[in-house]
Ligand code: BG6
């Protein structure tokens with residue numbers, strides 16, 4: 263029986279995935295690397311440094327660890343600027359209502375985001391109190407598709423992995439959920455997220471009653 267729902271943040275709760283893309287695209291342009299929306303799918307769910315390494319790989323470029331640190335910090339500053347200009351209304355429709363409805367049915371609600379900016383983003387959206395546990399990019403060693411982040415969230419929630427459902431928009435995130443032995447609802451296209459147990463276009467389309475079909 264499903265006892266907990268664990269949500270990714272970027273692209274599941276709010277459209278910050280587009281801000282990550284815009285900031286990486288700006289950096290790729292500076293580096294002279296052609297970086298498409300399709301390439302961007304590989305960056306979803308993975309850590310900041312790993313994202314940069316993927317862009318360098320696409321461009322056939324090599325940089326020292328110190329140079330990578332500087333570039334990742336520049337990208338993050340652009341991302342933070344976008345996020346600071348964001349309005350709480352940019353949360354996806356129906357998401358806050360879904361989190362509240364799940365809690366009222368006794369389902370634990372967790373957030374598991376690879377982003378180090380996750381706590382700031384949920385504060386800005388006024389939804390930090392909707393979560394019983396928050397695991398962000400500062401609390402993990404291994405990036406998705408490693409299951410670490412979801413296992414940590416389940417542990418804090420006190421729920422066995424098999425009784426958890428993960429909501430994810432990233433291929434790496436779906437794999438991480440499956441690697442954790444959890445159920446997964448993909449948010450986006452079945453072409454990208456076909457390994458998930460179910461794929462829906464938008465998080466707000468999900469209803470607590472839909473959990474039964476995942477048990
Ligand atoms: C994930 C995003 O949520 O967080 C990735 O899907 C991003 O695209 C990662 O690289 C790390 O985010 P941040 O904010 O710590 O750079």
Ligand code: MG
Pocket residue numbers: 270271272273274279306307430431432435
């Ligand atoms: Mg995401």
